[in-house]
Amino acid sequence: MSASDHLIPVVVSNVVEVNPIIKRFEFKHVNGDELPAFSGGAHIVVEMLDDGTKRKNPYSLMSSPFERDQYAISVRRDDTGRGGSKFMHEQVRPGMQMKISAPVNLFSLDLRARKHLMIAGGIGITPFIAQMTQADKLGVPFELHYAARSVSQAAYMDSLADRFGDHVSCYCDDQGESVDLEVLLSNQPLGTHVYVCGPKGMIERVVETASSLGWPAAHVHFEHFLAPPVGEPFEVHLAKAGIDITVGAEQSLLEAVEASGTPINCMCRGGACGQCETVVVACDGDIMHNDHWLDEEQRAAKQRIMPCVSRFRGKRLELDL
Amino acid sequence: MTIQFKDESFRGDFSYANSPSNIPRFPFPFPEDEYMYSTNIEPHHAARTGSPFENAFDVDEHYVAEMKDRALVLAEDPGRCQALPHMETAGWDFLELVMVSKARDYPDLFKLTMDGDRWHWINTPLQIDDTFTFGDSSTLPCHPMEYIGRQVQGDHAILDQRDGNLWMDAGIITAQADWSLDFDIGMNFFEWHAPVPLAHELGVFQRALKFLLTLPQGQPSRRLNWTLTVNPRLDTSPENYPKWGPDRMTVTPENIGEKIHLRVELQTFWRLPRSNAILFPIRTYLMAMNEVVTQPKWGRRLHRVMRDLRPELVEYKGLSRYHPILVEWLSQFDDGAPTSPGIFPD
Numbered sequence A: 001m002s003a004s005d006h007l008i009p010v011v012v013s014n015v016v017e018v019n020p021i022i023k024r025f026e027f028k029h030v031n032g033d034e035l036p037a038f039s040g041g042a043h044i045v046v047e048m049l050d051d052g053t054k055r056k057n058p059y060s061l062m063s064s065p066f067e068r069d070q071y072a073i074s075v076r077r078d079d080t081g082r083g084g085s086k087f088m089h090e091q092v093r094p095g096m097q098m099k100i101s102a103p104v105n106l107f108s109l110d111l112r113a114r115k116h117l118m119i120a121g122g123i124g125i126t127p128f129i130a131q132m133t134q135a136d137k138l139g140v141p142f143e144l145h146y147a148a149r150s151v152s153q154a155a156y157m158d159s160l161a162d163r164f165g166d167h168v169s170c171y172c173d174d175q176g177e178s179v180d181l182e183v184l185l186s187n188q189p190l191g192t193h194v195y196v197c198g199p200k201g202m203i204e205r206v207v208e209t210a211s212s213l214g215w216p217a218a219h220v221h222f223e224h225f226l227a228p229p230v231g232e233p234f235e236v237h238l239a240k241a242g243i244d245i246t247v248g249a250e251q252s253l254l255e256a257v258e259a260s261g262t263p264i265n266c267m268c269r270g271g272a273c274g275q276c277e278t279v280v281v282a283c284d285g286d287i288m289h290n291d292h293w294l295d296e297e298q299r300a301a302k303q304r305i306m307p308c309v310s311r312f313r314g315k316r317l318e319l320d321l
Numbered sequence B: 001m002t003i004q005f006k007d008e009s010f011r012g013d014f015s016y017a018n019s020p021s022n023i024p025r026f027p028f029p030f031p032e033d034e035y036m037y038s039t040n041i042e043p044h045h046a047a048r049t050g051s052p053f054e055n056a057f058d059v060d061e062h063y064v065a066e067m068k069d070r071a072l073v074l075a076e077d078p079g080r081c082q083a084l085p086h087m088e089t090a091g092w093d094f095l096e097l098v099m100v101s102k103a104r105d106y107p108d109l110f111k112l113t114m115d116g117d118r119w120h121w122i123n124t125p126l127q128i129d130d131t132f133t134f135g136d137s138s139t140l141p142c143h144p145m146e147y148i149g150r151q152v153q154g155d156h157a158i159l160d161q162r163d164g165n166l167w168m169d170a171g172i173i174t175a176q177a178d179w180s181l182d183f184d185i186g187m188n189f190f191e192w193h194a195p196v197p198l199a200h201e202l203g204v205f206q207r208a209l210k211f212l213l214t215l216p217q218g219q220p221s222r223r224l225n226w227t228l229t230v231n232p233r234l235d236t237s238p239e240n241y242p243k244w245g246p247d248r249m250t251v252t253p254e255n256i257g258e259k260i261h262l263r264v265e266l267q268t269f270w271r272l273p274r275s276n277a278i279l280f281p282i283r284t285y286l287m288a289m290n291e292v293v294t295q296p297k298w299g300r301r302l303h304r305v306m307r308d309l310r311p312e313l314v315e316y317k318g319l320s321r322y323h324p325i326l327v328e329w330l331s332q333f334d335d336g337a338p339t340s341p342g343i344f345p346d
């Protein structure tokens, strides 16, 4: 059973060009029904029918968790990626019908926190927009620190500053500004939880700084904004189904399995939730794991794979599917 | 079909009983002649008209009496209903889920009108007619979890999700089979399951936890669990052990059919939308042995299950005292014929 098997039919109600690389998409239920309530940090999986290829990409919801008449996501265009963001930017127009999954939250606020400290890099801002709306309504103090390459790329900065005032600080690389994590993390009241979403390096810096300052690990939360990587095509044998499939250069192994009609679980499609974990029956070659789920030992053992983000190079890969 | 609610008791004179028409809809927990501990989780789809799986939250002839029993327990011991401070949003999620489901599934009994955040709720069987502001606890007489928990059959635990684990941080628990919210509150999944024998070795809990952590919104799941209870007593809490513990000594071969009850928990699991918590309803169904054996398939199968039950489980479920006489008594209903697969009567 997968979250993305139960899709909700929606119509694209609005497409807004936020800046040259980011577009916002708004969806309403095709029947005008209410969409499911969700919590800040949740994502949906958007199904894209791109000229015969079916892609499913996860995007964080940025609309208010308290409004159920429409959802909003923001998509950063990535021309070197697998083509999902390009499809969204080039093909998706208002009035188009699409399908989305129900919301799933792998990055929720810890509701015990006395204060939420949010650190965003680039497009990593989106889950925080919904979280700030939620924290604000619950009356829990919060602070957002938002780093972007340039003022023009800092999506939603102005509107967030208008809505949340002093709770928001922005840092632009091209102005020579950057967050001083040591200072920021040393000066928080006890009971603060820190959340980070952005590029890998930024997440690592926050996690390391917090840990070196003695923050309890349970107070540090992160969401990797990881899209399945592109690579060389490869062949896989699915043992139970008794078939061979080819994974295309811009396709994920998960998508190739789905396209073959073989049942497989999934949820986040980004190597974080653990749902797609699959037993490797035989492996003669190297697995590029790319996930955040398996530990080092499991990776080295080559007995498990996360098909949503992993790729393969070698002679033979056989999976228990 | 309107339900005739029974006036009955789960204590004192124990006037609780199942009407003949209610017996076949009992969630008999044994799909085969042998019982082994397993996670046995399946999607909580609407299933089989008239069965307890037909609706999201089953309402049956015992509804009003069970809610009265709950009120008695809470009056005596308010600690049976507790929520840590961060569980308020989850309480509202729970309230919404129950109200929306019941109003949809039982329109002749429950009615919900929403005008933005202004909600109007009518519960006809309990004669409740209230207007409140969704999300504002000051407009309800108590915590949202307690408010709705007093109007829905079964116990309800609410599990907060964080750090890759589930935490029992809220609940309204008045009809439990020998566990205590007061003891378990604030514990994580492994801590509160610590006393279950065998299950750990089987890795059942790791699998169950992984499943629950990724439970999607809008796709609830369910499983059945069972034990036996002497007398139709809902409240078999450790706090009240002195009241129900000695009941076990009263079982004789003559009264066993009326005294011993099969106690089945229909457990469901729901992802809550705003809090991202998991709602864990534990709905208890009680049926006297005399009632169970009116269904020949159930009588036959129950004999085989009880006869072959592993000793650790006999012990764990607290059946040791009367297990041999129960097996002996049940044997008269086992003619050796094969039983059909599945839990429903033939």
Ligand code: FES
Residues within 6 Å of the ligand: A265, A266, A267, A268, A269, A270, A271, A272, A273, A274, A275, A276, A277, A291, A293, A306, A307, A308, A309
């Ligand atoms: S789908 Fe979540 S880890 Fe693969």
